[in-house]
Amino acid sequence: MIAFHSPQTLEDASALLAAEPSARPLSGGTDLLVQMRSGRVEPAAIVDLKQIPSMRGIRAHDGGFAIGAATPCTALLDDAALCAAWPGVVEAANLIGSVQVRNRATMAGNLCNASPAADSVPALIAADARALVVGPAGEREVPIADIPAAPGKTNLAQGEFVAEIRLPAKSASGGDAYLRSIPRTEMDIAVVGAGVSLVLDSSGTCTAARVALGAVAPTALLVEEAGAALVGTGLDDAALDRMADAVRAACNPINDKRGTVEYRTAMAAILAKRATRIAQSRAGANS
Amino acid sequence: MAIRVVPLAPVDSQFFGGRSELVVEAGNLFAVIRALEAIAPGFLKYAQTRAWFSVNGAIEGDWTATIPPDSEVIILPAIAGG
Amino acid sequence: MTEHNPLSQFRVVGTRPVRPDGIDKVTGKAIYGPDHVAPGMIHGAILRSPHPHARIRSIDTSKALALPGVKAAVTGQDLPHLPGKSVSLGEGEADLANLSCNCLARDKALYEGHAVAAVAATSASIAREALKLITVDYEVLPHVIDLEDAARDDAPILHPDLRTQGAEEPSDKPTNIAFTFALKQGDAAKALDGAAAVASGRFAMPPVHQGYIEPHACVASWNADGQGQVWCSSQGPFMVRAVTAGVLDIPVSDVRVTPLEIGGGFGGKTTIYLEPVAMLLSRKAGRPVRLAMSREDVFRASGPAPGLVVDIRIGADAEGNLVGIEADMLYDAGAFPGGGTMLGPLVLSNMYRYPAVDIRTRDAVSNKPSVAAYRAPAAPQITFAIESCIDDIAAQLGMDPIAFRLKNALRPGDTSAMGMECGEIGFVECLDSANAQDHLKAPLGDNEGRGIAAGYWINIGGASSASVSLAEDGSVAVVTGNPDIGGSRASMAIMASERLGVPYEKVRPIIGDTATIGYSVVTGGSRTTFAVGRAVVQACDTIIADMKKRAANVWQVAEDDVEWRNGAVHCTAKGNDNAPMTITEMAENANTTGGPIAAEVSINPHDSLPAYGVHICDVAVDPETGHVSIKRYTVVQDVGRAIHPDYVEGQMQGGAVQGIGWALNEAYIYNSKGCLDNPGFLDYRMPVASDLPMIDTVIVEKPNPAHPYGVKGVGEVPIVPPLAAIGNAVKAATGKRIRELPMSPDRVFAAINGGK
Numbered sequence A: 001m002i003a004f005h006s007p008q009t010l011e012d013a014s015a016l017l018a019a020e021p022s023a024r025p026l027s028g029g030t031d032l033l034v035q036m037r038s039g040r041v042e043p044a045a046i047v048d049l050k051q052i053p054s055m056r057g058i059r060a061h062d063g064g065f066a067i068g069a070a071t072p073c074t075a076l077l078d079d080a081a082l083c084a085a086w087p088g089v090v091e092a093a094n095l096i097g098s099v100q101v102r103n104r105a106t107m108a109g110n111l112c113n114a115s116p117a118a119d120s121v122p123a124l125i126a127a128d129a130r131a132l133v134v135g136p137a138g139e140r141e142v143p144i145a146d147i148p149a150a151p152g153k154t155n156l157a158q159g160e161f162v163a164e165i166r167l168p169a170k171s172a173s174g175g176d177a178y179l180r181s182i183p184r185t186e187m188d189i190a191v192v193g194a195g196v197s198l199v200l201d202s203s204g205t206c207t208a209a210r211v212a213l214g215a216v217a218p219t220a221l222l223v224e225e226a227g228a229a230l231v232g233t234g235l236d237d238a239a240l241d242r243m244a245d246a247v248r249a250a251c252n253p254i255n256d257k258r259g260t261v262e263y264r265t266a267m268a269a270i271l272a273k274r275a276t277r278i279a280q281s282r283a284g285a286n287s
Numbered sequence B: 001m002a003i004r005v006v007p008l009a010p011v012d013s014q015f016f017g018g019r020s021e022l023v024v025e026a027g028n029l030f031a032v033i034r035a036l037e038a039i040a041p042g043f044l045k046y047a048q049t050r051a052w053f054s055v056n057g058a059i060e061g062d063w064t065a066t067i068p069p070d071s072e073v074i075i076l077p078a079i080a081g082g
Numbered sequence C: 001m002t003e004h005n006p007l008s009q010f011r012v013v014g015t016r017p018v019r020p021d022g023i024d025k026v027t028g029k030a031i032y033g034p035d036h037v038a039p040g041m042i043h044g045a046i047l048r049s050p051h052p053h054a055r056i057r058s059i060d061t062s063k064a065l066a067l068p069g070v071k072a073a074v075t076g077q078d079l080p081h082l083p084g085k086s087v088s089l090g091e092g093e094a095d096l097a098n099l100s101c102n103c104l105a106r107d108k109a110l111y112e113g114h115a116v117a118a119v120a121a122t123s124a125s126i127a128r129e130a131l132k133l134i135t136v137d138y139e140v141l142p143h144v145i146d147l148e149d150a151a152r153d154d155a156p157i158l159h160p161d162l163r164t165q166g167a168e169e170p171s172d173k174p175t176n177i178a179f180t181f182a183l184k185q186g187d188a189a190k191a192l193d194g195a196a197a198v199a200s201g202r203f204a205m206p207p208v209h210q211g212y213i214e215p216h217a218c219v220a221s222w223n224a225d226g227q228g229q230v231w232c233s234s235q236g237p238f239m240v241r242a243v244t245a246g247v248l249d250i251p252v253s254d255v256r257v258t259p260l261e262i263g264g265g266f267g268g269k270t271t272i273y274l275e276p277v278a279m280l281l282s283r284k285a286g287r288p289v290r291l292a293m294s295r296e297d298v299f300r301a302s303g304p305a306p307g308l309v310v311d312i313r314i315g316a317d318a319e320g321n322l323v324g325i326e327a328d329m330l331y332d333a334g335a336f337p338g339g340g341t342m343l344g345p346l347v348l349s350n351m352y353r354y355p356a357v358d359i360r361t362r363d364a365v366s367n368k369p370s371v372a373a374y375r376a377p378a379a380p381q382i383t384f385a386i387e388s389c390i391d392d393i394a395a396q397l398g399m400d401p402i403a404f405r406l407k408n409a410l411r412p413g414d415t416s417a418m419g420m421e422c423g424e425i426g427f428v429e430c431l432d433s434a435n436a437q438d439h440l441k442a443p444l445g446d447n448e449g450r451g452i453a454a455g456y457w458i459n460i461g462g463a464s465s466a467s468v469s470l471a472e473d474g475s476v477a478v479v480t481g482n483p484d485i486g487g488s489r490a491s492m493a494i495m496a497s498e499r500l501g502v503p504y505e506k507v508r509p510i511i512g513d514t515a516t517i518g519y520s521v522v523t524g525g526s527r528t529t530f531a532v533g534r535a536v537v538q539a540c541d542t543i544i545a546d547m548k549k550r551a552a553n554v555w556q557v558a559e560d561d562v563e564w565r566n567g568a569v570h571c572t573a574k575g576n577d578n579a580p581m582t583i584t585e586m587a588e589n590a591n592t593t594g595g596p597i598a599a600e601v602s603i604n605p606h607d608s609l610p611a612y613g614v615h616i617c618d619v620a621v622d623p624e625t626g627h628v629s630i631k632r633y634t635v636v637q638d639v640g641r642a643i644h645p646d647y648v649e650g651q652m653q654g655g656a657v658q659g660i661g662w663a664l665n666e667a668y669i670y671n672s673k674g675c676l677d678n679p680g681f682l683d684y685r686m687p688v689a690s691d692l693p694m695i696d697t698v699i700v701e702k703p704n705p706a707h708p709y710g711v712k713g714v715g716e717v718p719i720v721p722p723l724a725a726i727g728n729a730v731k732a733a734t735g736k737r738i739r740e741l742p743m744s745p746d747r748v749f750a751a752i753n754g755g756k
């Protein structure tokens, strides 16, 4: 028998999760329920996070945004300020599955499911987002890239869960973008994903850049060398080629049913370039 | 009435020692198949479940239908659809 | 050929009324395979082999049986041993020993997912728990997954008793090659060596699944008196009855099969997996038992279409006349013999005129699920190779691809290489129609290409029964034994309505169980509207003749003086002013004119005609990523006559879409352990709606003289051309000829970047 809990507060949720080692937090359930049905996970307790008021909705925070961890992906589209500031993140979250899936699915669930191919994660890493982690020992803010530990495993301690995803204030002349490669047009898992976030100065020179990749390593990667290859340039083709070289060098994918090492590596570079151009045009449009 | 019988594989090798043509006296498919059964015992059973008979280019499902003299009968493996 | 405008000739045929089963289906009331509930029913579950090839030393079900709630357990040893026995299914036959072993393994598990034992319990979760308590002692054997590996002499042998059927020199050596067939006419090698243009290559494609939405499911109930009942979805309840009784070795009359609504079959439900097992469990438990597959079970254990590897060479002279064809085909049968071997040569010999032919086909068993029919079985695979080559030859000769096909297409009066005469086929008409489409003139953008390809399918006839009876108010019940997989209820109702002159809405098409109507072979082979439809029309004609006779008696005139027109009997005797009697009046007076008015007709027609189609496809290929997107797609097809054009177009579109999926992304992916890595729709990638443009349809009507309204059969041929149409479009866009399926982004990327 499985115990099902619907706590109303963060503290209760943490206590319930701490009390049972196999307990699982439940957000949209689009990963968890599928895994339970297939017998891959068999939790003794489920702790539904959706009844905790602070975990739903989007609010302004520190000039940026705090997104309740139980907020479904489609709800992000309704927040005009968020869409204007971080279109790449909103797009990435709204590539997941289909509309029906996204009406349930959350970015926090996407993150904590710890799939290397999770779509919103590279976009969040590129955007330098953080997760507010709540647990028996209180709260801590953690960079997104530090949450996944390995495929299917997170660095969260017993009783800990993600309460918020926090996006920083967006630079006035910044832009972000996320692209993925899938064989179909939707309802698919990324063969490769690439998120890019840039800041340009008034002359169009790149002053900051973050490039993150999904599905090319056990966890989503921030490729610092790729960002560095763009900074200080006018994003000319040569700079993008150097960035692409850094992306290829950082790739450490596996051969599996979703793609070969060669194809994944080649696509990572191509998508990173394309995402850079989109981010550039968004940054330009903003400046 | 002489009927030319052309068994395609695997019937040719399985029943008729690889012969690509036989001539039998018959006025309908029942008689053809009886004649073939006499040459190759067991053929009748096969014919009932696994073969199609084309008479002068068209599949004939009614073994009682009269077939004209000097007809050609091709034995094909039965074909199913999806 | 005369141009037919159906509307001018017919009252109902060719119109698009609402389908009789529509409301039930869209409101969720229709009962599909997994929905049926019988009183007292309990739940079965099947234990499946984790190994692709293993000897079963023993199976111990005692612990499972001891679990509270478990009512029965069975293994392959509970099924009768039936070596060499087979049963005729009208269209083809079934080898009962193999079928039985596929339902429950006897000595060996032959593929991962092969059923090895089953239990029934008071709940589905207890049944699943019970499976964990069954111990199977396996001796794991070396496996072979790859088709060409399976055909090698040193391959692990699946069936020690198997010898190649049809071999010129029979051998007594165990083999995985189940069947071989060769057809030779003229000297193809010489003709090809002297040809002005030759296209050749090795084409290869893995198995693909039919992908029906509804998993296999049934409920079986075996009473103490030996009478059994089965409720299930299938393409034919009589097929289910024959094989269930056959596998259980009981009289056919002891099994009654009630067809439930079918959620897609595409050929995959022309065989069975669960019914005999559910019957055995029911007999042991004394309760009705439901067995249902999960999606994973469907992928691991139900029939895909065979993969194919073919070496092919086709050539033409400088004027564009084909001079010969060579093809060596190896089809993948999966675990048991039966890879549709004969169908490859059939397709090869029924498209174009070849003065010289040298073809061989074989099928080989391997440690994969046993293949089943899939929409025009074996045809899409070989047509991919043929139509790719035909396009390449046309290009070499600088000829328009349609003009080249027109020059060589089979026409009425031709005889195919297999000795069958072409009747009123419409290949040329399809090519002419394709040639006239605006689609061909639409401009293409950068990285876009256009491809065309043709396809053939035989279309069968076969045993068919139908009954037509008038209710007291003149409304009509039409009963057939053929499940409605593509709108056939509507077509049956239209034909009866047309014939009897009653409104479509007054005709109720019903699908009967095996005890309510005479025998019919499956809904498959594109046969139902042709053959069963003909039985319906003949049954209508029988009651019309009956009504004429009754009217003659009422009017005291000769039968010759009674005419049937517009749904009424008319008296034509001279000097007679008898008012016509409508079918409604005849029905109202039935009991005073001799009793109920009804007729059942059983026929076995074989004069069906093949279908031809021509597809035009535009693709855009992303040169950096290898993604192929379908930009525009047109299906042109000769259907004989479209009884209900909506469902004809639906078949044309559905077939094209399944072909597009086959071409672009669908494939079984096996890991090194011989286990299927993608047993679900996430990684077995069928197209989703956003992958597709609107599929445009062009219906060509060249009537079949052997059907009262000219029907030829529609459902299968549209899946045949897409593989090559897309391949030809990709070639036009990229310059690369891709000979391996699927044309997934990584494969196209590799081709563009100088790979193979």
Ligand SMILES: Cc1cc2nc3c(=O)[nH]c(=O)nc-3n(C[C@H](O)[C@H](O)[C@H](O)COP(=O)(O)OP(=O)(O)OC[C@H]3O[C@@H](n4cnc5c(N)ncnc54)[C@H](O)[C@@H]3O)c2cc1C
Pocket: A024, A025, A026, A027, A028, A029, A030, A031, A032, A033, A034, A049, A069, A070, A095, A096, A097, A098, A101, A104, A105, A106, A107, A108, A109, A110, A111, A112, A113, A117, A118, A119, A120, A160, A161, A162, A163, A187, A188, A189, A190
């Ligand atoms: C049909 C289909 C298509 C899909 N397509 C995609 C796709 O295109 N791209 C993609 O990336 N994913 C895809 N997914 C996977 C899934 O939808 C996403 O990963 C989704 O974002 C998960 O969010 P959720 O809220 O449903 O997570 P849940 O299923 O609720 O949870 C996922 C995991 O995270 C844990 N968890 C949930 N919330 C928290 C929290 N706040 N703190 C700590 N742990 C938590 C759960 O215990 C569980 O282990 C698809 C799934 C389906 C069924």
